[in-house]
Amino acid sequence: xxxLRFRPRLRHTVLRVESLFxxxxxxxxxxxxxLGALGFFFFWVVLASGVYxxxxxxxxxxxxxQSVEDIAHHPLRLGILARGLHRYASDxxxxxxxxxxxxxxxxxxxxxxxxxxxxxxxxxxxxxxxxGVNGFWLAWDQLAQYIAQMTAEWFDALPIxxxxxxxxxxxxxxxxxxxxxLQVFLHLGLPLFLLFATWVHVQRITNPKTTPPRALxxxxxxxxxxxxxxxxxxxxxxxxxxxxxGTLRLDWIFLSGYPxxxxxxxxxxxxxxxxxxxxxxxxxxxxxxxxAPVAVVDPANCNGCARCFADCPFAAIVMAPHPDKPGxxxxxxxxxxxxxxxxxxxxxxxxxxxxxxAELVSGIDMPALTVHRLxxxxxxxxxxxxxxxxxxxxxCEHAADVARLExxxxxxxxxxxxxxxxxAFVDYVLRGGRADGVLVTGCNGGDCHFRFGNxxxxxxxxxxxxxxxxxxxxxxxxHLAWAGENDLEKLKRELxxxxxxxxxxxxxxxxxxxxxxxxxxxVSHG
Amino acid sequence: MGNVLRYxxxxxFYALFAVFIGYFASAPAYVHVAADQAVVKxxxxxxxxxxxxxxQRSKEELxxxxxxxxxxxxxxRERSPVEFEFELDGQKIYSVSAPPRGLSRDGASTLYRxxxxxxxxxxxxxxxxxxxxxxxxxxxxAETVMLKPGQIFVVDFDARHGGFVFK
Numbered sequence: 001x002x003x004l005r006f007r008p009r010l011r012h013t014v015l016r017v018e019s020l021f022x023x024x025x026x027x028x029x030x031x032x033x034x035l036g037a038l039g040f041f042f043f044w045v046v047l048a049s050g051v052y053x054x055x056x057x058x059x060x061x062x063x064x065x066q067s068v069e070d071i072a073h074h075p076l077r078l079g080i081l082a083r084g085l086h087r088y089a090s091d092x093x094x095x096x097x098x099x100x101x102x103x104x105x106x107x108x109x110x111x112x113x114x115x116x117x118x119x120x121x122x123x124x125x126x127x128x129x130x131x132g133v134n135g136f137w138l139a140w141d142q143l144a145q146y147i148a149q150m151t152a153e154w155f156d157a158l159p160i161x162x163x164x165x166x167x168x169x170x171x172x173x174x175x176x177x178x179x180x181x182l183q184v185f186l187h188l189g190l191p192l193f194l195l196f197a198t199w200v201h202v203q204r205i206t207n208p209k210t211t212p213p214r215a216l217x218x219x220x221x222x223x224x225x226x227x228x229x230x231x232x233x234x235x236x237x238x239x240x241x242x243x244x245x246g247t248l249r250l251d252w253i254f255l256s257g258y259p260x261x262x263x264x265x266x267x268x269x270x271x272x273x274x275x276x277x278x279x280x281x282x283x284x285x286x287x288x289x290x291x292a293p294v295a296v297v298d299p300a301n302c303n304g305c306a307r308c309f310a311d312c313p314f315a316a317i318v319m320a321p322h323p324d325k326p327g328x329x330x331x332x333x334x335x336x337x338x339x340x341x342x343x344x345x346x347x348x349x350x351x352x353x354x355x356x357x358a359e360l361v362s363g364i365d366m367p368a369l370t371v372h373r374l375x376x377x378x379x380x381x382x383x384x385x386x387x388x389x390x391x392x393x394x395x396c397e398h399a400a401d402v403a404r405l406e407x408x409x410x411x412x413x414x415x416x417x418x419x420x421x422x423x424a425f426v427d428y429v430l431r432g433g434r435a436d437g438v439l440v441t442g443c444n445g446g447d448c449h450f451r452f453g454n455x456x457x458x459x460x461x462x463x464x465x466x467x468x469x470x471x472x473x474x475x476x477x478x479h480l481a482w483a484g485e486n487d488l489e490k491l492k493r494e495l496x497x498x499x500x501x502x503x504x505x506x507x508x509x510x511x512x513x514x515x516x517x518x519x520x521x522x523v524s525h526g
Numbered sequence: 527m528g529n530v531l532r533y534x535x536x537x538x539f540y541a542l543f544a545v546f547i548g549y550f551a552s553a554p555a556y557v558h559v560a561a562d563q564a565v566v567k568x569x570x571x572x573x574x575x576x577x578x579x580x581x582q583r584s585k586e587e588l589x590x591x592x593x594x595x596x597x598x599x600x601x602x603r604e605r606s607p608v609e610f611e612f613e614l615d616g617q618k619i620y621s622v623s624a625p626p627r628g629l630s631r632d633g634a635s636t637l638y639r640x641x642x643x644x645x646x647x648x649x650x651x652x653x654x655x656x657x658x659x660x661x662x663x664x665x666x667x668a669e670t671v672m673l674k675p676g677q678i679f680v681v682d683f684d685a686r687h688g689g690f691v692f693k
Contacts, residue, residue, distance in 0.1 A: 021539065023532075023535060024532055024535030024536050024538070024539055025532075025535075025536055025539070026532070031539075087551060088547050088548070088551060091547045091550070091551050092543070092547055095543075095546070095547065146558055149640075153638075153640070156638060162627050162628075162633055162634065162636075163571045163634065163636050164569065164571070164636050164637070164638035166569070166638045166640075167569055167571060167636075167638060170567055170569060170680050170682065171567075171678060171680050171693070219536065219540055220540075222540075223540045223541075223543065223544050224544075226544070227544045227547065227548050231548045233551070233552075241678065242677070242678055243676050243677065243678060244558070244559040244563070244564065244565040244676045244677070244678050245558045245559060246557065246558065246559055246560070246561060246676060247555050247556070247557050247558070248555065248556045248557075248558055249552035249553065249555060249556075250552070250555075250556040251550070251551045251552065252550045252551075252553075252554075253547070253550050253551060259556060262558075
């Protein structure tokens with residue numbers, strides 16, 4: 001499909017735009033990493049301002065318009081602020097939700113285990129638009145008249161009504177106050193249903209991000225408030241169904257489909273809307289890149305500590321009674337929910353390379369890259385490291401390609417996710433003096449492909465989340481540097497600077513004993 | 527200095543977002559009906575006459591029916607489609623056969639069309655035939671109207687009030 005071929009280029013563009021936002025906001029506050037949470041935030045702003053407006057809103061053909069006019073004259077410009085916040089936060093919600101959808105599609109975050117979140121997001125689009133469009137009716141101005149007439153004509157394309165809905169808006173005599181009873185009911189009910197549907201939408205993920213960082217909330221709120229006060233939302237002339245609507249200040253963010261009803265036909269717009277809906281609905285089952293095999297539990301090595309259960313970003317692990325050890329628990333993986341990120345393997349206390357058994361088997365592991373295989377690869381890499389400032393780099397498949405950092409003094413390993421790295425591997429690399437430092441990298445900060453890989457790694461390394469990084473080497477020998485797909489050059493510079501710093505540290509040397517546990521230092525000649 | 531530049535960068539992005547929302551929330555202007563145009567809405571919701579006339583049941587037929595169903599007249603439920611024609615300034619704009627709604631085709635036939643025309647004097651003519659048992663339209667009305675710019679003129683039909691309603 002053409003759109004799938006176009007996606008890599010679009011992905012590259014999105015990454016470049018995100019890099020720009022990184023410069024201004026920093027990786028943690030980048031609003032593009034919090035689009036879903038911003039959608040929630042704007043919804044709350046709409047709700048709060050809506051409560052204020054509803055307090056002063058009157059229903060009725062003339063009363064509705066008059067009450068909206070009166071609100072604009074509230075003291076301290078409170079009415080103008082509330083109306084502006086209500087409208088502009090609704091528009092902002094549409095923008096961030098559409099960007100959220102586009103971004104998830106570009107990053108292919110809708111296949112496999114993510115199908116549930118994707119599918120439950122599709123009706124949210126309809127509910128969001130319905131809630132917003134319905135709100136325009138309430139002011140009962142010329143824009144409301146246009147929307148009422150065009151919506152009626154659009155629905156009349158469906159062969160489900162015994163009489164054309166548009167006959168309700170033939171002329172002024174056709175409309176009465178009861179229409180407002182229905183509209184107010186819908187304007188309260190649809191957003192409530194939208195809220196319920198968003199709750200369903202985030203059900204299958206652990207700790208969903210429904211609140212953006214405070215700085216983003218304050219910044220967004222200030223932006224909306226200034227916009228509301230300096231560009232007030234003003235109603236059109238009152239609706240009059242005996243007079244045609246002429247020129248409109250259309251809200252294109254919500255109503256861009258409306259001119260198409262006239263330009264094409266109501267039926268064509270239905271085909272477009274339902275076609276997009278259908279395409280979105282089947283997207284998770286369209287051909288996608290091959291997913292890695294899911295996590296596997298080894299009951300003999302699982303001690304039931306539940307760290308994998310706590311760390312899994314997609315609630316794919318449950319703890320069940322251990323079949324062989326009475327009173328113990330056993331991790332059980334739900335293959336349908338497993339993202340194959342390996343964060344569980346990184347959290348397992350048995351995934352330590354220091355275990356002396358020949359075939360290293362941990363309690364939970366990834367078949368595509370087992371802990372045993374990783375230990376073998378790292379051991380081989382350490383053997384070939386030469387020169388000054390020898391560094392082992394652990395990276396992530398969804399971030400900057402660390403394989404391109406390989407060199408005489410640099411060994412690099414790509415993991416499904418940074419969170420897949422058991423912290424003990426850092427100690428394993430540094431003990432024995434076969435490397436001088438470890439650089440751990442992964443997705444751009446705040447935007448881990450598997451949601452929590454970066455966070456859990458940082459917390460494990462900081463000693464606030466099990467398993468802790470317990471290295472006896474100096475902490476400056478362990479460096480975290482987040483770098484997205486487009487940030488390879490940035491990562492190279494980061495690595496160069498890090499190696500430069502390592503040159504100024506005393507060189508680690510191999511212990512005399514074969515165990516390789518003792519650490520000694522000698523002054524480097526750098 | 528670095529922080530100041532970052533705050534400036536953030537302000538620029540917030541401002542761009544605000545400009546985007548502020549602009550597209552009300553612009554560019556959209557012209558639904560041009561200033562020199564008027565609108566004619568043509569619509570009706572009318573049940574056509576039965577496709578067959580009612581028939582008197584014979585005494586024998588009535589006796590064969592259960593007692594509670596012995597109505598003297600037998601009438602079919604199905605209604606005729608409504609044939610409708612509309613002319614503007616002598617030119618035929620619509621010629622529609624509106625079928626009756628409902629699974630048993632016993633509901634009303636309906637139509638709704640919206641037409642934008644230049645303001646000024648126009649000759650409107652409508653004809654309607656609501657029975658398959660007749661050959662020519664049984665309702666018709668023609669009127670010359672002066673449409674003001676922006677005026678909405680409705681051509682409706684109400685059989686209880688004698689047929690077409692031009693208003």
